[in-house]
Every structure is written in C-alpha cells, then in structure tokens.
Amino acid sequence: HIERCVKIAHLLVAHLAKSFEGTKNNDVEATADSFDGADDWEPKPQDIDEECITVTENSETGDIVDVGFNIYRNFDWDHDAELDADNSPSNEQKLGLIFEALGKLLYKLFMEGEDVPPYPESTDTDIFNKSVDRKNIAIPNEDDILDMLRKLPITGIGIGNGQNDCITSTMRNSGKLPMPLCRLVTDLLHTSTTMQSSNGHTLQSNDEASCFASLSDVHSDVQQMIDFPDAFLHSSINSRWELVFGNNHMFGRKRELQQLMDAAYRIQSNASSKTDVSPPGQMKKEVVMVNGHAGSGKSRLVREIRKPLQAQGWIFLRCKFGKSIHSEPLSVIALGMDEYFSSSVDSSCPRRVCQRLESLIGLDGLKCLSQQMPSLRSLVGEPYEHRREPQEKSHMLHIYGTLLDTLAVFSPVLFFVDDLQWADAASLELLTGLINRTDTNFEGDCSTNRILFVGAYRSDNIIQEVSLKTMIQQFEECDTINTTKISLCGFQLESLNEMVSEALCLPRRKTRPLAQIIHKKTQGFPLFVVEFLDALWTEKLLVHDSANGWDWDVDAIDLKGISKSVAELLAFKLKKLPP
Helix, strand or coil: CHHHHHHHHHHHHHHHHHHCCCCCCCCCCCCHHHHCCCCCCCCCECCCCHHHEEEEECCCCCCEEEEEECCCCECCCCCHHHHCCCCCCCHHHHHHHHHHHHHHHHHHHHCCCCCCCCCCCCCHHHHHCCCCCCCCCCCCCHHHHHHHHHCCCCCCCCCCHHHHHHHHHHHHHHCCCCHHHHHHHHHHHHHHHHHHHHCCCCCCHHHHCCCCCCHHHHHHHHHHHHHCHHHHCCCCCCCCCCCCCCCCCCCCCHHHHHHHHHHHHHHHHHHHCCCCCCCHHHCCEEEEEEEECCCCCHHHHHHHCHHHHHHCCCEEEEEECCCCCCCCCCHHHHHHHHHHHHHCCCCHHHHHHHHHHHHHHHHHHHHHHHCCCHHHHHHHCCCCCCCCCCCCHHHHHHHHHHHHHHHHHHCCEEEEEECHHHCCHHHHHHHHHHHHCCCCCCCCCCHHHHEEEEEEEECCCCCCCHHHHHHHHHHHHCCCEEEEEEEECCCCHHHHHHHHHHHHCCCHHHHHHHHHHHHHHHCCCHHHHHHHHHHHHHCCCEEEECCCEEEECHHHHHHCCCCCCHHHHHHHHHHCCCC
C-alpha cells in the first residue's frame, strides 16, 4: 500500500509541476519565478477533499497508468485581490500555498483519508505561565535555560517543532508509516508556512535543509523512494547506520563509462564481423588510457565495466604495479595474466588454452610462462626443474603475445594495467610490444584485435616518468591504434551530493548543504570524500540516530581541516588503531 501511494504521489507531483511551469519545457521544475506570465492561473478557495485524486489502472496488470487531480481549488487566497498590486501575494507565497495544499493532499493520501491534525493547544511554553512554589523550585542552571529556550516556538515559522512532532507521531503511530514519508509531509507544510511568512526574505541556514526550493525537489524525494525503496522509503537496509558508498552504481562518471564501453563495442563489432576480410594489420587496435590525480577513482572506473563485459563472455585480466621495485622483471604482468587460470569458473577452458599454447610454443615455451604463473604451473601437469633462466626479449614477447592471442580466440579480452607510473622499463617495453604486434599465430585470424588494453596512471607523475610518456605518445601517433584518453577530475557538486545522499540514505535536498562543504574541502575527489566523511563519523561530527537517521553540525564541519594527501589520511587512520 505504501509503495503504491508513493507511485501515485510521484505522478501527482510531476503533473502539478508541469501544470504550473508556464513553459513548454518538460523538466519537473517549478519555482516561485515559474508563475510570471501564467495567464490561465485561476485558483479557487475551496477545501481539500477525498475526491481530489483519480487513479487510472491497467485492468490486466493492476499497474498505475495515470493520476488525475483537482488541486487547483485548494489554494487559500482571493483571486480578485490579486488585481490590487499592494495586496496580491508574491510568487513565493503562491508557491508556498501550493506546498501547503500538496502537503495536506499527501497526508490524506498516505493516511487513507484522514485530515492533518490541528496544532496542539498545550505546549512546553506553559511552564512560564503556571503558578509555581518559588520557595521549593530549584534555580535553573544555564543548560536548563537553554533547553527551555529551544522549546519555544520559532518566530516566523507557522509550523514549528510542535506540529511537526504531532504530525510525525500520528503518521508513525496511527498510520504505521516510515519516517521518510513523515519527513516529506512535514517538510512540505514547513516550507509552506516559511514561504508565506517570508515576505521575500531569504531563508535562514537552519531552514534550508528542511525546506523545498521547488517542486522538482519534491519530485526528486519521491523518485528516490521509488528507485531505492529500502534506503529512501522504508529505511530498512541493514547498513543504514554505516557509511556505504556506491553499492548500487557509480556516481558522476557516466560519460567516462560510456567511452570505455564504446571501445569495448568496437572490439565486439570487429570480432562479430564475418564479412571483414581486411588483414589483421589493417584493423585498428583499441587502447584506453585513464589518468587522474590520486583518489580520483581511476581503478574503480575500469572495474565498473568488468561485470557487464564478463556477462557478455569477456575475459578480464588485471595487473597492478606498486611503488616497490620488483626483483623479477615482467612478474607483475605475468601474475595479471595468470588471473585467468586462477579465477576461471569452467576448469575445462584453461586446459584447452594450455593445450593450444603447447601446440604453438611447445612444452618449453609453456614451462617458461608457467615459471611466473602459479595457476598455469598447476595445469601443466609435468614436473620440471623450477628455475628461471634469462630469456631474449623477442622470445618473451612471442610467448606472452601467443598467450593473449590464444585467450582472445576463445573470448574478447580486457587487459587492465593499473598504476603504470610505477611500471619498470622492461614491463613498459613488453606492453608496448604486445600492443604494437601485428603477427598472429592463427591463419586468417584477427585475435590481436579482440584485445582491449586499458592503462591507468596518475597524471601528477607522468612528467617524471619519461618511459611512460614516450609509450603513450607512440600509441597516439600510431595509425593502427585507436587511442582513447580519459582524464578524471573531482566530482561536480551534483554528483557528489548524489553520492552523499545515497551513503546517508537521506534526500538530496537534505544533504546538499553538507555536500557543498565537502566539495569545497575535497575538490570532489572520491577517495578524499569517503575518508573525510569517515573522519566526521569517527570524530562524532556526523552522528546516527536510529529514529531519524543521520545528523550533523554544518558549522562545526566547516571549521574542520582536510588532509592534503592520501598518505596523510592513511597515517591518521593508523594512529587511531589500538596498540
């Protein structure tokens, strides 16, 4: 029933926003400025009733097809008074009346026909009017006085904490409704009274998070409830009191993800083309180079396409260089290729690869590969003396290239090489050779064009790494290689706010003030954002309440410093560990 009502509310808000927009734009955006020039605007001061909403359903499936409403008659101002410029309501006041009618309508919808409860007559401020025994009363201390002041109604806010609490209590206890729906209704009514009493004044900072700026904010709240009901509607996810980032999707990298997928689609189109008789050397290879500062999400971006490509039968290989110098050259690349033999679900496929490899490079070549590939070594099945003898560069290029060709015959391959800024010269030379090679071990086959090479490196290190810079320049200048460059920077504010919103399971309008501070301090780099929020939680600047969710002090967070590097962040976390 709750999810059905939310779907009705979603369609209702969308229709309402478009009705009052006064333009042909299809965006759900209606602000106070939207009312200028709306000649057909003719509100009628009538009360809301149960006949306002008509729902059209699919007779076979029961799905909601459309929602009709008659909300125009629920605005409480005199249309004739509008002709008097001195008495006519401002656009902001008109929008406030819309929020009031919408809040009442949604309350009635969620509470199955009940009216919004009246403002409670008795308040905590009665303690100032009651007759007291001055001899026996304790003199209040500073904390008591501050507590009493907090309970006073806020000047200029028609619906204060008292009515909000009353509405929330009724919806929670009588209606058994989740907290996000209570917040939606109370914030609509709070926004209404704030706008109607503002007289054009800017909202105070403590009102911004509780108020809707436009109908698009309302639409966004309801849309999140539909898209992720466990987090934004029912508040029932197990990890809602933990900081969890990006479980459902990646934020702010839609264009970059599409660039990666386009390169993969070009590989697939080459592989599936049966009519293309071009020699392998004339078909372009695909190389994608991803760069960005530390913490910009380079590795995460590439990992994001792993699942959809593997679902289409791709082989995903990954190797990652580290700062430490490897005693054995090429060992990092070897272990990356060995991932296929260790992670393959179907054990028969690696064995067929081994058989084909042995027929192409012989048992000695297979043993040479398996010396640096533990999983491949277990498949060879023939004991031999475990020693590593120096090999010619051309021979190593041949056997590694043959391995990739063999894998590509079975399925397209994505070979991801991470942290190239720390790669040794021998590994860079081998990678360059693997990408540039045009020969194939199979007559009439174009397996070298079924391999997508993806490299990632830190842009702030590229100036110092001459070998890497030279390799990238060669790829860009080569006519047989289609090189795609992807440069990652920090998230834009809206993408960052989406990330924070999902992590805290709160509407985007609620997290926007927090996201603005985080963006200012981290420049939107994902790793810094995650670590900064984690630090806020550790230092109790971001706290969780089981009833109301996450809460924070914007002013205190604004004063908090931010580490200048990933190393500082990690060092800080290590200091927090117990001895």
